[in-house]
Amino acid sequence: MATVYLPSSLRRYVDQRSTIAVPGETVSAVLTNLAATAQGLHCHLFAADKLRSFVFVSKNGQDIRLLNGLETPVESGDQIRILSSIAGG
């Protein structure tokens, strides 16, 4: 189980929780499993199975692109953070 952290704009899909435990052996599997539990979340994260270009994902404080992208392996206890770009000022 990885701990997935969601920004406040996406918490309405998960009962307003900031973190949720999700199974999966890769970042891709974790995000897919997360999206499967919350209808509506999928479209925020993926477009044609690719991560959307305004969604940022890190594992244990590192951009997953510094690791192995969506195929980055995930172990129990890893922290996956989802961020959306925000433009308010």
Next chain:
Amino acid sequence: MAVQDLPELSPSEMRRFGRHLVLPEFGLERQRRLKAGSVLLVGAGGLGSPTALYLAAAGVGRIGLVDPDVVEETNLQRQIAHGHSTLGRQKTESAAQRMRDLNPDVVVERHDVFLTVENALEIIAGYDVVVDGTDNFPTRYLVNDACAKLGKPNVFGGVLRFDGQVSVFDASRGPCYRCVFPEPPPSELAPNCAEAGVLGVLPGVIGALQATEAIKLLSGLGEPLIGRLLVYDGLDLSFQTVDLMKASGCPCCSGRPEDIVLRETRMVCSAPTVGGSLSADELQTRLDAGEPILLLDVRNPPEWAGGTIPGALQLSKPDIDQAVQAVLHEGAAREGTSLAAIPRDRDVVVYCQSGMRSSAVIRELVAAGYEASRLLNLDRGFSAWVGRNT
């Protein structure tokens, strides 16, 4: 700049900045570097207010403010550089007055304009550090690209609801904004603060952090937040930093800076199409003729309370965003959402306060299956209607 070329401090500056001067890490030389330095604040609103005040107070020599707007009452929940005494005045003028009150020696340069592809390079070139405190994606991408081209550090801050983000994008030393977020979200997934709300103190927290980074960059103090994104969560009250990557295929900074071409970024809905538009006069004419038009007011309840066009259906843009998302991305039937109240067999005149949100709503409705020819945007929105009827 060599130490001997830095400007001297006057006796009053020595007194005013005494608390900096006693910091051994800061001292006289860094204070003189602040005095020699310049910062451009893009946006004098929620984020720009605290940064403008703190940078002026800290002794930055020259500060430019870019903002075309005037102070409105709805700003005062968070834009603390302004006040009731400056309602209706230019934000740059209002902020400049407070900045000079804190530090009479600060040089404030006002740019009462939108930053555009045409003027961005000329304005930004005149400053050492840029602070991005704008309220929209197109300007953020423009600031990023212009800074990357000119080799200027861009102190980025963004806020929405309870969330904030801060980074220093310096393409010569690390990633840029487009390395992290290559493109803006489609408009139905990207509400702004007017639509989604913002806790008033949030831009204070984030703007103060941006001011910290600007002071560090100018004075050479500490480690700038380059290659890292600071994420603030006001609900959990947590700060996290994540390491960023400079993207090898970045559409902005992967080539030579001089080859970067500034382009206008357009916010698009998943299916970009627009309907027509009409003026407040034309609307009045059609209403007088008894045409069966539906008026759709997509502003928020507090705005409705301040007046509306009689007979208008009130459905806020966030409600419509959510319904369109459900239809487009979650397989919901249109009739099962709030869109059911919007007919498809009549002309619908959509309006907000200024005409911006309503044109986004029209694009979304078209994406959700409405005929573009049936959707009309009221030019300049409720403001134009009020102007016509007063």
